[in-house]
Amino acid sequence: MDHALRLDRVGRRYGARGPWILRDVGLDLPAGTLTRVEGANGTGKSTLLRLLARLDAPSEGRVEGRPRTAYVPERFPAALPFTPVGYLCHLGAIHGLSRAGAGKAAGEWLERFGAGGFARTPMGRLSKGSSQKVAVAQAFVAAPDLLVLDEAWTGLDTEARGELERAVAERTAAGGAVVFVDHDPRRLAGAADAVYEVRDGGVRRRAREEAVVPDGPCAVVEVRGAVGAELPREVLRRAVSVGSGEAGVRRIAVPVSHSDVVLRALLDARPPWHVESVRTEEGR
Ligand SMILES: Nc1ncnc2c1ncn2[C@@H]1O[C@H](COP(=O)(O)OP(=O)(O)OP(=O)(O)O)[C@@H](O)[C@H]1O
Numbered sequence: 001m002d003h004a005l006r007l008d009r010v011g012r013r014y015g016a017r018g019p020w021i022l023r024d025v026g027l028d029l030p031a032g033t034l035t036r037v038e039g040a041n042g043t044g045k046s047t048l049l050r051l052l053a054r055l056d057a058p059s060e061g062r063v064e065g066r067p068r069t070a071y072v073p074e075r076f077p078a079a080l081p082f083t084p085v086g087y088l089c090h091l092g093a094i095h096g097l098s099r100a101g102a103g104k105a106a107g108e109w110l111e112r113f114g115a116g117g118f119a120r121t122p123m124g125r126l127s128k129g130s131s132q133k134v135a136v137a138q139a140f141v142a143a144p145d146l147l148v149l150d151e152a153w154t155g156l157d158t159e160a161r162g163e164l165e166r167a168v169a170e171r172t173a174a175g176g177a178v179v180f181v182d183h184d185p186r187r188l189a190g191a192a193d194a195v196y197e198v199r200d201g202g203v204r205r206r207a208r209e210e211a212v213v214p215d216g217p218c219a220v221v222e223v224r225g226a227v228g229a230e231l232p233r234e235v236l237r238r239a240v241s242v243g244s245g246e247a248g249v250r251r252i253a254v255p256v257s258h259s260d261v262v263l264r265a266l267l268d269a270r271p272p273w274h275v276e277s278v279r280t281e282e283g284r
Pocket residue numbers: 014021039040041042043044045046047048074
């Protein structure tokens with residue numbers, strides 16, 4: 001599997017005599033995967049994410065890989081001397097998009113997160129929630145290979161929060177690596193391929209069975225396929241459960257945020273799966 005980025009025995013301390021915040025950290029971010037980072041307040045999660053985004057350099061050890069990276073910081077500098085559309089176009093151009101391509105992507109992503117109405121308002125005049133929409137929209141403009149999200153959902157309204165979950169699912173489905181921190185354990189619960197816990201200066205990968213099971217709504221999709229057909233990998237890795245019904249029907253439960261990606265994978269399969277029904281189930 002391709003690795004977007006890898007940390008090899010990485011340590012970080014602030015100042016030559018400061019305490020070690022992180023030490024001897026090994027962590028892989030494979031392409032096309034979702035990674036969750038957890039830990040109590042002040043344990044070093046943001047420090048780890050800045051190292052992964054290469055915005056900060058380790059005090060020891062190595063960071064390997066140079067994916068095209070986008071980052072949503074815990075605190076977005078809202079008072080930038082741009083309008084949202086100007087800011088996103090500027091970032092798109094830095095990442096090599098043409099002027100027209102950057103303009104189109106900027107408009108689409110702002111619209112998607114509900115920021116289209118204030119795309120031309122100076123950023124210094126936006127509310128906290130509005131500038132957070134710009135903060136997340138900017139991260140998707142150039143389809144990054146690595147997306148680093150530090151509490152990116154905080155301050156967004158319900159619609160934008162759902163949209164961000166969908167956009168994350170699409171990014172990993174397209175082969176990007178996504179790593180995120182969020183204080184809400186239900187955020188993308190069950191969807192992460194790996195969960196790491198930052199604690200006592202170390203980073204420990206959690207065993208799969210320890211991972212949090214989603215208690216949010218799930219979409220239950222019933223499909224019928226060709227005899228002996230295997231469900232697409234993209235579907236299996238996002239499924240919370242897969243059951244078999246009568247006459248070759250499979251019943252797949254996925255977190256609602258991943259249902260669009262799962263349905264697309266089922267319909268794009270060769271031969272495609274026939275979708276018999278989709279319904280939403282509340283908390284599991
Ligand atoms: N630029 C800096 N200079 C000095 N110390 C820092 C710096 N950034 C972080 N620290 C210290 O490193 C430790 C870890 O901070 P960090 O922000 O990475 O933790 P966190 O787990 O993200 O915290 P929170 O959950 O509160 O956001 C803290 O003790 C913090 O004070």
